[in-house]
Amino acid sequence: MSLTTPSEPGPPPAPEPAPSAGGAANGLSNDAPPRPPFAQDWRRIARMGAIGAIGQIFISLSNMPVKLDGRAIIEGVLSLGYLSLVVLPLAAGSRVGHQLRREGVPFHRPGAHEVIGGAACGALVGGGLSLLAVLIANFDLREPLVNWSPILAELLAFNRGTAFAVIIWLAIGAAVGAAGGLLRVVPSLARRVLWTMVLTLFGSAVLESLTTDLAEGMGIEGLVDWFYAPRGGLTITGAIALAAGSGVLAFVARGRIKGAKARIDALEGPARNRAHLGLILATAAVLVILPMFAGKLTNELLANVGLFVLLALGLNIVVGLAGILDLGYVAFFAVGSYSAAVLTAATSPKIHPELPWFVALIGVVLLTGLVGLFIGAPVIRMRGDYLAIVTLGFGEIIRLLFLSDWLSGWFGGSQGITNIPGAEIFGLAEVAGTDPRSVFYLVLAFCAIAIYVSWRLERSRIGRAWMAVREDETVAEAMGINTVNVKLLAFVVGAVLGSFSGAIFSAKVGSVFPASFLILVSIVILVVVIFGGMGNIVGVIAGSAVLIGVLGGPKQPGLLAEFSEFKLLIYGALLVWMMLARPEGLIPSVRRTRELHQEELAQDAWLRGQTEDDNGEDQS
Amino acid sequence: MSTAAQQPILETRGLGVDFGGLKALDGLDLAVYPGEIVSVIGPNGAGKTTLFNAITATVAASEGDIRFEGESLIGLDPNRVTSRGIARTFQNVRLFANMTVLENVMVSQHCRTRQSVFGALLFTKAFRDEEAEITERGKEVLSFFGHRLVGYRFDQPAYTLSYANRRRLEIARAMATQPKLILLDEPVAGMNPTESAELTGLIGRLRDEWGFAIVVIEHDMEVVREVSDRVVVLDHGVKIAEGDYADVAVDPQVIEAYLGHGATA
Numbered sequence: 102m103s104l105t106t107p108s109e110p111g112p113p114p115a116p117e118p119a120p121s122a123g124g125a126a127n128g129l130s131n132d133a134p135p136r137p138p139f140a141q142d143w144r145r146i147a148r149m150g151a152i153g154a155i156g157q158i159f160i161s162l163s164n165m166p167v168k169l170d171g172r173a174i175i176e177g178v179l180s181l182g183y184l185s186l187v188v189l190p191l192a193a194g195s196r197v198g199h200q201l202r203r204e205g206v207p208f209h210r211p212g213a214h215e216v217i218g219g220a221a222c223g224a225l226v227g228g229g230l231s232l233l234a235v236l237i238a239n240f241d242l243r244e245p246l247v248n249w250s251p252i253l254a255e256l257l258a259f260n261r262g263t264a265f266a267v268i269i270w271l272a273i274g275a276a277v278g279a280a281g282g283l284l285r286v287v288p289s290l291a292r293r294v295l296w297t298m299v300l301t302l303f304g305s306a307v308l309e310s311l312t313t314d315l316a317e318g319m320g321i322e323g324l325v326d327w328f329y330a331p332r333g334g335l336t337i338t339g340a341i342a343l344a345a346g347s348g349v350l351a352f353v354a355r356g357r358i359k360g361a362k363a364r365i366d367a368l369e370g371p372a373r374n375r376a377h378l379g380l381i382l383a384t385a386a387v388l389v390i391l392p393m394f395a396g397k398l399t400n401e402l403l404a405n406v407g408l409f410v411l412l413a414l415g416l417n418i419v420v421g422l423a424g425i426l427d428l429g430y431v432a433f434f435a436v437g438s439y440s441a442a443v444l445t446a447a448t449s450p451k452i453h454p455e456l457p458w459f460v461a462l463i464g465v466v467l468l469t470g471l472v473g474l475f476i477g478a479p480v481i482r483m484r485g486d487y488l489a490i491v492t493l494g495f496g497e498i499i500r501l502l503f504l505s506d507w508l509s510g511w512f513g514g515s516q517g518i519t520n521i522p523g524a525e526i527f528g529l530a531e532v533a534g535t536d537p538r539s540v541f542y543l544v545l546a547f548c549a550i551a552i553y554v555s556w557r558l559e560r561s562r563i564g565r566a567w568m569a570v571r572e573d574e575t576v577a578e579a580m581g582i583n584t585v586n587v588k589l590l591a592f593v594v595g596a597v598l599g600s601f602s603g604a605i606f607s608a609k610v611g612s613v614f615p616a617s618f619l620i621l622v623s624i625v626i627l628v629v630v631i632f633g634g635m636g637n638i639v640g641v642i643a644g645s646a647v648l649i650g651v652l653g654g655p656k657q658p659g660l661l662a663e664f665s666e667f668k669l670l671i672y673g674a675l676l677v678w679m680m681l682a683r684p685e686g687l688i689p690s691v692r693r694t695r696e697l698h699q700e701e702l703a704q705d706a707w708l709r710g711q712t713e714d715d716n717g718e719d720q721s
Numbered sequence: 722m723s724t725a726a727q728q729p730i731l732e733t734r735g736l737g738v739d740f741g742g743l744k745a746l747d748g749l750d751l752a753v754y755p756g757e758i759v760s761v762i763g764p765n766g767a768g769k770t771t772l773f774n775a776i777t778a779t780v781a782a783s784e785g786d787i788r789f790e791g792e793s794l795i796g797l798d799p800n801r802v803t804s805r806g807i808a809r810t811f812q813n814v815r816l817f818a819n820m821t822v823l824e825n826v827m828v829s830q831h832c833r834t835r836q837s838v839f840g841a842l843l844f845t846k847a848f849r850d851e852e853a854e855i856t857e858r859g860k861e862v863l864s865f866f867g868h869r870l871v872g873y874r875f876d877q878p879a880y881t882l883s884y885a886n887r888r889r890l891e892i893a894r895a896m897a898t899q900p901k902l903i904l905l906d907e908p909v910a911g912m913n914p915t916e917s918a919e920l921t922g923l924i925g926r927l928r929d930e931w932g933f934a935i936v937v938i939e940h941d942m943e944v945v946r947e948v949s950d951r952v953v954v955l956d957h958g959v960k961i962a963e964g965d966y967a968d969v970a971v972d973p974q975v976i977e978a979y980l981g982h983g984a985t986a
Contacts, residue, residue, distance in 0.1 A: 554842060561841035562851070565820070565828040572817040579777055581803035581832030581898050594838065 135212030150225025153193040157229035173334025194219030194281025216282040223278010234266035297351035318394035400537035407544030415598030421636035423591035424571025429496020433596040435618035437603020458524030473596030481588040504615040517614035524608040634686025735785035745771040763955035804832035808895035809904040818880040826859035826897040
């Protein structure tokens with residue numbers, strides 16, 4: 102090893118001459134000349150290559166490439182299956198060229214060094230597949246590893262035999278890895294344009310069913326037929342047009358979006374409120390108008406996303422604001438669904454008052470609030486890990502109670518309650534699963550309520566008390582906050598918001614079974630909250646749109662229906678990546694970002710304070 | 722003592738705290754009178770902070786009684802003790818670090834405010850009035866510390882404050898609970914001489930301008946001499962001396978507790 106990269110432990114870099122103002126891009130580090138192309142940190146490359154190769158083999162043996170191969174991104178050129186095999190070499194190739202920008206550490210201008218390092222690392226990652234091809238050809242891997250199908254071998258070899266597979270994957274890996282390295286070299290504008298193009302292509306392929314559906318509603322099928330191939334995926338001409346269009350757009354819009362956002366953030370007082378109000382109204386208008394043009398499929402998807410937004414907003418109050426890690430949140434969803442079913446359905450085994458949905462909703466809210474109190478009362482006396490485990494238990498207990506023979510006279514046991522009528526809205530409309538558009542509007546209305554509740558409560562005496570409890574429970578209590586009451590309140594508010602979702606769910610699906618309320622639902626809601634950005638309303642909505650809309654919920658298919666088998670795997674991978682790269686979530690709350698990057702921010706603030714105190718305080 | 726005729730605001734009688742056989746406090750009798758500043762001193766492990774914890778119900782007293790304004794505090798939850806009118810600070814600063822400076826003093830008025838979920842949701846006049854009121858009182862309390870915690874600092878998260886300012890904010894937070902008695906646990910620990918001299922002055926002003934009775938745990942003898950009307954010395958959970966600073970400072974038992982046996986010889 103002739104060179105030490107910053108992340109490797111090694112001798113400290115030689116002291117640099119004092120940094121001159123404006124010398125470096127961000128004023129923090131000094132630019133150094135590019136490193137020589139072949140003086141690589143081979144050990145690092147080998148390590149990352151090996152990790153990537155293992156990842157590739159794992160992906161292949163999970164049968165993901167074969168399953169996803171049916172979904173074309175660009176017709177005849179790239180399928181989702183092959184895409185799943187080039188993501189890792191690209192990431193590894195790019196990662197190898199990563200340098201930390203730190204004060205006092207020389208920052209080498211990227212160049213051939215990065216490309217060659219990326220290519221080498223990418224070849225290793227791709228080599229994982231070469232190795233796999235050889236293993237498949239020579240040994241019987243089906244015995245211990247049952248998931249993969251023999252089609253994998255053909256897929257890896259492009260139907261040309263093992264030797265070809267070995268060579269082609271080394272080559273593909275090297276090429277993709279080099280591209281990853283190249284991403285470090287090209288100027289940031291080019292990088293942004295490139296990423297926009299790639300994401301546009303991927304996005305429009307993913308959203309295919311959605312856009313087709315919308316286009317049909319608006320009567321522009323002809324345009325869609327030109328972009329999308331009949332058997333799925335973009336047409337080549339369509340892909341080129343999209344890439345070119347988005348590339349030009351990204352080039353023209355460079356910095357503008359960020360600038361506009363900065364301008365809005367810089368606004369103060371009423372002007373800022375007006376800008377935010379405008380944004381909210383515009384979003385609301387789109388959400389109200391869009392479903393009118395959309396078909397069943399899109400509305401079904403939107404309704405599912407909305408249901409999870411509702412659940413996630415409820416859980417966000419419990420976890421995000423009050424800091425109570427509730428792993429059994431599905432209990433309230435279940436109680437909401439079942440109580441709505443019992444109160445509205447004629448087929449309910451024991452009592453069947455057959456109330457109209459809106460009247461039943463009052464009962465649902467009261468019942469779920471009561472259950473929230475009952476579960477909450479013992480649970481919130483615990484703290485931290487113990488509390489999480491106990492909520493997990495209660496979530497299961499509720500499901501098992503609905504399943505039990507003991508209560509089957511009331512709730513139908515594993516048969517559940519079926520034939521639940523839709524929700525009648527003051528005689529105006531009938532909301533039922535057969536009409537996803539009306540379901541979506543109902544969900545939208547309740548989401549609006551939930552957003553309002555979250556927003557108002559966060560800025561109230563109760564919300565501040567929740568935050569204080571989250572920060573330091575002992576001190577909160579010593580400052581006169583009745584922590585038991587306050588936490589119980591968070592539990593109940595969260596439960597009531599969850600019950601809305603449950604009541605809509607039972608009217609939408611028309612039947613409730615204990616199997617709809619598995620522990621998995623709790624986990625998925627929690628993942629949505631964490632992934633989106635804990636404590637932030639917009640983040641929670643975004644998380645739900647990405648996870649539930651694209652990947653699909655526990656039972657609900659998302660846009661990428663092919664993923665359904667690998668949903669949990671991808672959830673897990675996304676969550677791990679998120680915790681490493683961006684622990685504050687997709688769209689974080691300001692507070693949470695501060696919390697997680699406290700040290701850096703505190704340092705900055707301290708430095709500022711030092712100079713300030715020197716000027717100000719000693720004179721007084 | 723001129724205050725002897727008055728009824729004490731805080732009184733402990735035979736207060737004992739037991740940590741599984743270890744007597745952290747043992748039969749402690751202590752009285753604090755309205756408008757008085759009492760210092761509690763003693764070597765490490767003497768039971769000073771335990772005394773505070775017992776008064777604020779953070780730890781349970783195993784024997785004896787604590788009376789505040791003539792009523793017993795035994796068996797109350799910490800938040801009830803605070804709403805009766807006792808506020809405290811912590812030895813190792815414990816702010817709500819991710820809440821803003823203003824929010825810190827707003828949230829500690831929790832037990833003085835009434836508005837619940839419905840007020841917040843309906844945005845009632847009562848809710849808005851109460852919000853305005855606690856914001857106002859919060860700012861008033863913060864302005865007690867001069868320019869340090871006001872202006873742009875209102876909206877800064879508490880952890881960005883310098884160490885001395887964090888200590889000041891802790892006191893402000895205690896003041897915001899609208900107490901009659903404030904317990905200060907080593908308020909000047911870790912401060913430089915200028916800062917601690919300034920804070921010493923502030924402790925006096927807390928009594929004079931705000932009318933609080935104050936109990937202060939302090940190791941800095943300079944501060945103790947400056948602020949205290951009376952000094953109580955603890956050692957191994959037992960009160961070994963009480964009186965004004967000049968008397969206590971020459972008490973052989975106190976010197977022995979601090980310097981060890983034989984130091985008085």
